[in-house]
Amino acid sequence: MNAEKIPDIIIGRLPIYLRALQRMADKGMKTTSSQELGDHVGISAAQIRKDISQFGEFGKQGTGYSITYLIDKLREILKVDRVWDVALVGAGDIGHALARYQGFINRGYNIVMIFDNDKAKVGEKIGEFVVEDTEAMVERIRSAGVKIAMLTVPASSAQEVAEKLVQAGVRGILNYAPISLNVPNNVKVQHIDPATHLQRMTYYL
Amino acid sequence: MNAEKIPDIIIGRLPIYLRALQRMADKGMKTTSSQELGDHVGISAAQIRKDISQFGEFGKQGTGYSITYLIDKLREILKVDRVWDVALVGAGDIGHALARYQGFINRGYNIVMIFDNDKAKVGEKIGEFVVEDTEAMVERIRSAGVKIAMLTVPASSAQEVAEKLVQAGVRGILNYAPISLNVPNNVKVQHIDPATHLQRMTYYL
Numbered sequence: 364m365n366a367e368k369i370p371d372i373i374i375g376r377l378p379i380y381l382r383a384l385q386r387m388a389d390k391g392m393k394t395t396s397s398q399e400l401g402d403h404v405g406i407s408a409a410q411i412r413k414d415i416s417q418f419g420e421f422g423k424q425g426t427g428y429s430i431t432y433l434i435d436k437l438r439e440i441l442k443v444d445r446v447w448d449v450a451l452v453g454a455g456d457i458g459h460a461l462a463r464y465q466g467f468i469n470r471g472y473n474i475v476m477i478f479d480n481d482k483a484k485v486g487e488k489i490g491e492f493v494v495e496d497t498e499a500m501v502e503r504i505r506s507a508g509v510k511i512a513m514l515t516v517p518a519s520s521a522q523e524v525a526e527k528l529v530q531a532g533v534r535g536i537l538n539y540a541p542i543s544l545n546v547p548n549n550v551k552v553q554h555i556d557p558a559t560h561l562q563r564m565t566y567y568l
Numbered sequence: 569m570n571a572e573k574i575p576d577i578i579i580g581r582l583p584i585y586l587r588a589l590q591r592m593a594d595k596g597m598k599t600t601s602s603q604e605l606g607d608h609v610g611i612s613a614a615q616i617r618k619d620i621s622q623f624g625e626f627g628k629q630g631t632g633y634s635i636t637y638l639i640d641k642l643r644e645i646l647k648v649d650r651v652w653d654v655a656l657v658g659a660g661d662i663g664h665a666l667a668r669y670q671g672f673i674n675r676g677y678n679i680v681m682i683f684d685n686d687k688a689k690v691g692e693k694i695g696e697f698v699v700e701d702t703e704a705m706v707e708r709i710r711s712a713g714v715k716i717a718m719l720t721v722p723a724s725s726a727q728e729v730a731e732k733l734v735q736a737g738v739r740g741i742l743n744y745a746p747i748s749l750n751v752p753n754n755v756k757v758q759h760i761d762p763a764t765h766l767q768r769m770t771y772y773l
Binding site for chain 1: 576579580582583584586587588591607608609610645646647648652654660661662664665666668669671672675676677715716718723739740741742746747748750756757758760761762763764765766767768769770771772773
């Protein structure tokens with residue numbers, strides 16, 4: 364397995380496969396085929412076989428894939444065979460929703476701290492968390508060794524906060540602010556901006 | 569311009585360009601280059617020129633792009649030179665956050681109705697909206713001619729609700745439920761699932 368050579372677009376499909384496989388496992392299914400998995404995720408069987416074969420031979424001709432085995436392998440490849448601590452920055456509506464979302468822990472992520480620069484929000488309890496002051500953020504993240512952050516601040520302050528996160532040692536940012544971030548090459552950014560997704564659909568209408 | 573032949577991956581980048589151009593316009597900028605735009609969005613100048621040239625000649629050698637002209641063209645291409653009515657299904661945390669989000673209207677979308685199947689939520693006010701019963705959804709959406717929906721219901725009911733939305737005439741679904749949806753080919757689905765985005769990043773850590 365040579366991680367450097369695998370296109371990011373393939374990496375982007377693996378979490379979709381993993382999610383579908385976990386649902387199959389939850390339903391008590393033991394084995395699946397690339398055809399069946401493909402029907403669930405809307406991707407061709409040939410593409411799925413090709414994607415998965417990048418990482419080794421995980422299926423058997425005729426009998427298909429063992430679901431738990433393939434889940435284990437995908438979790439290992441995506442490095443979610445552990446749980447990553449996550450810092451959440453921005454305690455607005457989306458921040459609240461993310462802090463209360465129960466779906467992260469089973470998929471490898473655990474929000475452990477929440478920050479906001481609004482003094483009115485600092486000290487507020489969100490679920491089990493107390494919102495902390497952004498002023499303390501760099502030191503808190505660095506000393507805790509947190510590598511992943513979710514950014515739910517307004518567009519106007521997103522770049523500045525992202526730079527502080529990088530300075531604190533963060534290497535992956537899930538950015539909810541509707542703006543592209545400029546970060547060093549060794550920092551990964553993924554964007555969640557519903558309007559861009561909507562625009563990608565209305566093109567076809 | 570032959571819409572059928574343009575790869576979806578290019579269509580997916582246009583909203584990113586549009587977003588960056590709108591920020592430039594907000595700052596009072598009049599013209600830009602593919603190089604400058606590329607620096608903002610983290611995409612190469614050559615790629616941007618190639619993407620935009622699929623739709624015509626919008627820039628001038630030497631002087632670059634007029635920002636307002638390119639914005640107008642991209643809005644026309646993405647069909648957001650109008651405002652689309654949107655139905656929101658699911659009045660949970662994410663539903664609340666989306667209902668209150670102020671960033672849709674300027675980008676072509678306007679939430680006009682909110683549904684939930686929880687009788688305790690029906691009648692609740694969220695901002696200017698009153699949550700309606702999902703039982704009335706198909707008829708309400710159909711008679712209003714709404715073509716776009718945001719789906720923020722649990723994974724267990726997402727497929728069933730999606731089928732009702734399709735039945736009601738919806739042709740684009742922004743799906744926040746962590747599950748792939750099976751819909752007819754003439755219905756577009758975009759997925760927002762933060763865990764899949766996180767997993768795509770941790771692969772590289």
